Structures are given as structure tokens and as C-alpha cells.
Amino acid sequence: MGLKQQRIEEHHITIEPFYLPLGSEIDIGLAAYGRQLPLLLKGPTGCGKTRFMHYLAWRLKRPLITVSCHDDLSTSDLVGRYLIKGSDTIWADGPLTRAVRAGGICYLDEIVEARKDTTVVIHPLGDDRRELPIDKRGEILRAPAEFMLAVSYNPGYQSVLKDLKPSTRQRFVSLNFSYPDPEREALIVVRESGIDEGFANRLVKLGAMTRGLKESGLPEGASTRLLIQTALLVQNGIEIKKACNAGIVQSLSDDSDIIEALGEMVEAVF
């Protein structure tokens, strides 16, 4: 488990990320930061949560440390551990600890994927104690005012209601993300890929159609991210329908009926 120790400055975002606000999320995010409140971002994959965090970190000029959560993530993975190098033991801070020390923003992506016994470490950080106990070193870190905790989850495929205890949930300021409206989604696709607007509009139309199959066997339709990727393929000279097939149709499903239906949608839109 080679834990790469990146220097914290490398997490500083120096160039303004493109983020198109869809509501008052920026204001709320800034206000939450000012009040030292943790953030909970919810929404389907690829709808801009990560991008929003990048933007927020840039606005606040704080380093952003992102951890993608998964089953095997342990408390040590977050907080830190002793490592043995040759014949010495050395302590290595985990990403959460580094973020606290540096007064950065720690973003736990897809928090429900982590086990409950792992996520308990964020509890004292999430409430007004704002502290991180490092049991192995008998140390308690107090988070500086600049530190912010943010978590995300996707309510679509796993309800978090049971996983994040209501008492925990209620400490977070929640921002609800969903796919942008067609005009703005097209704008994002244009900005991110450089394709022309007419084409972006049609891609967005196709995306919306795939999202209509929610009850028919395709729980998650094409995300904004997939649309952008498809547009990039087209920018690289791939023929439109082939790009849609590779970038959207095949990425969404393995079911032959659904693939055929998605193919027909491509035919109808382009």
C-alpha cells in the first residue's frame, strides 16, 4: 500500500477551475466555510460535485485533499500510521491529518462506500469540537479555522440514510446536486470539450433521453461527464455515432435490449 506522500502545496489549486453555478451552492459553500461548518454534497455521479469542490478550494485559496472512499479504507488510511523503513519506524500522516494540520479542505468522495467504523473518525471533526484524535500517537489535533470537511454521496444507488447516522447528517450543511438543465449542461459540454453548440445541444438531448430509462432497467443515465467524454472523442475526429456508441451506449449497459434502444436514440438524435 504505497502511500504517496504528496507535499501539501501541491494540492493548492492555482488556476481557476471552470465551474458553472446551478443555484446558490457557491454562496452556501462559502458561508459554511466562514462558519466552520462541514459540507455534504449529494447527487448522482458525474454531475459536478468534485468540480465544485475544486472551485471552492480555489476561491478559498486552501489546499484540497480528496480521498475516494471504498470498502477497505481503514481509519489508518485516513489518519496515518507507522511505517517501517529499513530498520526504523516512522510516522506518516494520513490525508485527513495532513488536511487538518495544513488548514486545508478534506473531501471524502462517496463516503457511504467506506465502512461505518472508519467514518467515525470524522465525527468529532464534524461537530463544534473540530478535533481529530490520533490514538496511536496519543495526540489530539485541533482543526484550525481554515480547515473544512466535505463529504459526498450518491443517493441513487445506495441510500445513506441508514449509513450516516441522523445525528451525523444533521451536522452537515447539505447541497443537493443534480444534472444541470439542458441549456447549462450544453454550455458545460461546450466549455469542457470545445465542440460547437449545436452538437452539444444534441448530446445533452441524448443524455436526457438515457436518463428516462430509470425505471426501465437503467438506474443511472449518462452523466455530464460521459457527455463531455463523448464530445472529446468527436473533437478528436471520431465519427459522431461511433463516439456515442463508445462514449455513452456501451458505457451505460451490457443489456442487449438497452444497448439497442440507446443505439436507436443515437440514430434519432444525430
Next chain:
Amino acid sequence: MNHQQCREVFYRLVSPSLPNEWEVDDALLPLSQLHQQQQEMLLAQVPVIWPISHSLCLYFIEYGVGALTLLKPHHLAPWVRAILGAYEIGGLHGARPLISDVRRTFLEPLEADGEVSLADISSHLSLFVSGVAGHSMQVAGDLLAHTDTTTIFLPERMNQFSTRPVNRLAYTLLVVLHQRFCAQGTLDAQPDSIAAGGAESDSSRSKEIVEPLPVIRFFNSFSHPVLAADLYLLFETARAMRWIHHELVGLSRQLAERSHEFMAHFSHTTMHTPATLLGEAATAILFGHQPVTQGAIHLCRMAATNHSAADSITAVADGYRLVADLSAPYERPFVLAFVGELAFAKAAGERERQRLQRRHRFISELAGLLARQIEPEEKMEGVRGRDASAAPPLVLLPADKEGKRRVLSSDNESRLLPEELARLAAAIEADLGSMPESYLSAAAGLAGGGISGDNGQGEDGATSERDNVLVLDEWDYRRSGYRLNWCQVREKPVESIRSNFVAAVLARRQAMILNLRRQFEQLRTDQRFSGRQSDGVDLDLDAVVEARCDFRAGISPSENLFVRLLRNDRDIATIVLVDMSSSTEGWIGTVLKEALVVLGEAFDTVGDQFGIYGFSGMRRSRCEIFTIKRLTESYSEEVRERLGAISAREYTRLGPAVRWAARLMKTVEARTRLLLILTDGKPEDYDDYKGEYAIEDSRKALQEARGDGLHTFGITVDQQSHDYLPHLFGEGNYIFVDDLAKLPHRLVEMYRLLTS
């Protein structure tokens, strides 16, 4: 095969039926003249057709011989499907021509005209149109294209156009057109209020449907009602086509490319009748052909300026004036018949049906929410008058900033609506304009709890909802398709009976249960350490010592020096489906119940979520699920009493029970979800749910369940045969218990193996 051999094969195929020898002999006579291979081809269809109709099957064997020389192997399945389809619609009489005159009735349409059949494409066409609509829609066959707003009906076959791609495209066009008719309000036209010049009034919408609908009355006020309706259809088609040109550019382009091929079919005459004028205008609108006749040009211009269903209704009178003075009897032009018809009454009926369904669901779910003895979320201060007697019993509050909805009861306690229920409320408000008071009071009444105010109106809805009918599709392997909305499944409670059955079992099986408790407790301690990891919660001393030694010895030491705590939280939910058919009579009362009692102890020890449900019933209209222990309920004394009260009922329609359980499982959150099925034999119902049909449907239902991420496992005590088991459950997904006395032990053992 000679005649005698053919006969033997035939009797074997239809057994246990014993048809008359003379009938069979006649039917088999031509068959014995054929090559072995052809004989086999025909005979292979016998098991498919025989269960549907014996006479159809005999006719098929006798006269199908002639067809064999014409058909290619890949035609066989669609041909048989067509025969069965025709039989279902027109009986023996309807099916015969397909067998006796296969060239004209089957092959010519298929090959010469590049025919496309709906059955071949309906599954993905419905997905396609769901995407276009943005919500789920169905596709089904009927004579003329039309829609009731949830299902789009299309002709079973498309063969009017000369090539396959064009026929295929015609289906796409029709399905999109009719989806648009739903989406653009074509079917909601309210000419009365429009004629009155006012805005649409809400009162007319919530009124009961009286016949005929205002829009039908409106068309009837013309001397040629069909012409008036066709004018409206024409104008609305124009609106839909404009949308297609704008939104579905690909489809629009394909239509343009194929325009001449469509046009070739809808030829024009020089006669000027209303029908030809409408036909010309319609082809112009659909396929972009330039109208030449003055009347048609006018109609197209009129069509171009309509922007709502109300506009189109208003334009009908003008259009009618324009064309109808060419007085001639009106017969629908081909091209409009191709577009289909607007089924206003059907759509209104469907809307009403959905409205009722929403009402039932809302009332029963809200009542459930109110009845649950949860702590009210918060006290709301002074939101309405505190005077409970003056306030309505329940108030549905508008969405708050976060989009959450709450209901406020007369004692000022508010409860948060779960998302599902909030969505339902929003749908009701969108449909009716606001939440009817009667829905809320019915829910309050149903929940009891002293919140009165039920005006009796909700009673019917509540009771019929209480027995919870779920309508499910069933798989028909013969046509490789689902029979839609085929089975009705109801959930029924099992009355608990006070008895000492459970206590007696617990006493008798004491030793076994003790042993089992120990085993299952071990499963419960769900952590284990694993050493020599590159990182972990603690040092692995052995490894550290070894590494030091290595280091001293000048060998580069291992860095895998940790123990890691591997946790396997048992996050398991299990549903046990118990066959309660009459065939279980002998053993259900004893061994089966005993096995369930023992299993219940195991579940209870290990702390897994579990539910026990029995299933039985008779015919597709009465599939029943008997609730013995709900998934969410604790393993209480009452549950144990219900276990004691299980008894044999009627038949075994396995498919719907599995689908029902799979649905229930969808609402359950657990990493591992297991469906255990306990049966004593093949699935079978009173009607034609037997043999292969029953096995194939059950197998399909199990496949669907696995597709939903469930694990399925069958435990059977079928004494007669079990050769069908691997096919039904899948290799390795079942066990067979031959000694009934061992069932309790095997069942528990199996559960332990499956979940550890």
C-alpha cells in the same frame, strides 16, 4: 420414422394426455412420408402447441407438412409464434390459414415486403420511447396505432412499405408521434371550456368521466365527426412533426432520406375529396413532400400556426369549412389510418385509473406513516390555528427550502414525508391542482390513532389497498415474451394460533438448537485478524521478530509486519418463500414447520434480517402471499405462533411469488440479499401453469431476481423427480433433501454454508 414410430414419439411428447388414436393417426399420416429431419422439426413444436390447443396441434401436424418445404429453418420459431398469436386472437379459425397457406399468409408478407413484426422489436422500442418520454412507457400490439398514455399500441406487423428499413423506420415514427400526442396535450383537449372562451377550469378536470367526453361531443357536432377528428389529428401531427424536426434531428433526417419510399406508398389521385385533401396534407406534413392542391396547401398553412391542442381544436372548424364543402362521403385516407387514431376515452380511463391508484397508494402509505409509533419529528409552533376542532385533521405543508414535505396533524405534530411519498403527493397535486382534503382525512381515519375526520369516502380505497394487489408480468417461453400484467398477487396475513407447537419443537430439538446456536454465534463474531500485511492495526510480532532476525543476519527484512483486522459485517437479509400448496399437506404440518422453527432460531442467534412468507393460490388472478414473518418485524412470540399456524392451501405458482419477493427485496438495504425457496415439487397451478411453461416462467423469475442482485437458492423435497432442478434453479443453486426427517438440519446447515 414410419407411421408407428411417429405415433410413439407423438404420444410420448403429449403424455400424460392420451388423445384418440383415430384422430392422431389421421394427423400423423402425411408426416410419415417425410424425411426424418423434417419429421423432427415438426414434432419438436408439439410440446409448444399441444398445451395451448390440442386441435390446433393436430391440425399443425397434419397440414404443417406442406409448409416445411417452403420454410427455412430460421423461419420456424417466428412462424410458430405467429400461429400461436393468431390462435389467441382468432381461435382455430384464425390460425389455420397460417398453417395451410404458409406462402401467402406468412412468407410473402415476410420476405417480399420486408416485413417487420412488432414482437421482434417491441422490447427495445419501448425502451427507446421511454427515453424519449423521460419516463417508463410500454409498447403493445393492436390494429391501429393509438395510445392510452402509458402504453403505445402499434400494428403487429409493418409491411406496407417496400423495404425492411422503411418499415422499421415507420415504427419509430409512429411510436414517437404517439408519445408526442401524450406529451403535447393532444389527448387532453377540452373543447368545451375553449368554446366558452374561458381558461381551462379545474372543476371540469376533477369531475367523474361522463360519456361522451367533451372532445368527442365536439367532433360529434360536425356532420362528419370522423373528418373533424382527422383534421384535429392532422394538426396535432403537424405539431409533433415540428418537434421531431427540432429535437430529433437524426430521425428527421432519416425520414427525409426515405421520403420518396414513403411517398411511393401513399399515392395521390387527382380527385378532390376531403379524404384526398387531408391525405395530401398529411403526407406533406409527415414526409416533407410539397402539396400542390390548393386545399391541401391551405390545410398545411393552417397546421403550421397551431401551437397548442387548443389552437388545433379551434382550427378544426376552419379546416372543416375549407374541405367539407366538397360534399362527399368521408373515408379516412390511408396515411391518416397509418398514423392511427386518438383514443381519448381510453386515455381518460387510464388517467382515471392512475388517479385512483395514486389515491390508494397515497392514503395507505400516509396512513402507515401516521400509524407508526414514531416520535413526531418536531413540534411545530403556531403554524395554523391551535384550535384542533376548527382545523382540518391533517394539513400537507408545501415544500420547505430543502424540498422536504411534511404533514401537520391537528395536534400540531409534523411528520416528514419520505421521498417516495412526497413525490406521490406532488404527482397528485400536479394532476388535480391541489391535494384533495378527502385524501388526507381518509389517511387520518385509516391510521386511527384518534385523528378523526374520515368522511367515509376513503374507506373503499383503503380496504382494497390493504390487501395490496401487485400486478405482475409472466414469462411465456413459447413466444419468448412476457404476458403483460398477467398475475395478481395479494399479500395476506396468517392468523396466529395459540399452540404449543413451537415450544414442543424447541424442547424436542434442544440438543440440535444448542449446537446451532453455538455455530451461528461464531458467525456473529465477525472479525478476524490476518497477519503479515503491509499495514494494519497492530504489529505482527512473529513477523517483526523474524524481520529483526533477518536484518541481523544481513538479509533484507520483510516489510509486511502488520496484522490487519478484517471485518465482515454480516449484512445479510433473507426471505424464505415457503410452498404452501396442497401437495405439502403431509409434511407442512410437521417437518416443514419444524424446519422453519429451527431456522428461525438460527436467524435470531446470528442477528440477520429475515422474513418468512408462504405462497399459494389458484389461477393467475389469485396468487397469494401469506405473511408469516415480515422482514422488518422482530422474531416475536406472535411470529412463532404464526409459524405454528402454517397450513397447506392450494396450488404452486412459483414465478409470481419469486417476483413479489424480489420486489420486496428491492426495498431492503443489505449487502447480501438471499432468497431461499422451499418447495416439494414442480411449480404448478390450476390453469395452464404447468410443465415446461411453469418451469420456464419460474426460471425466468429467478433469473430476474438474480439480475436484481439477489442470491437465490432452492431447497426441495420433491420425492418424484428432480431432473428439472438444475434447469430451474441453476447448477449449484439448490439442494434436494430426500430424507424428510433431515430437513431441519439440512436447511440450517445450508443457510450457514451460504452465508459464511
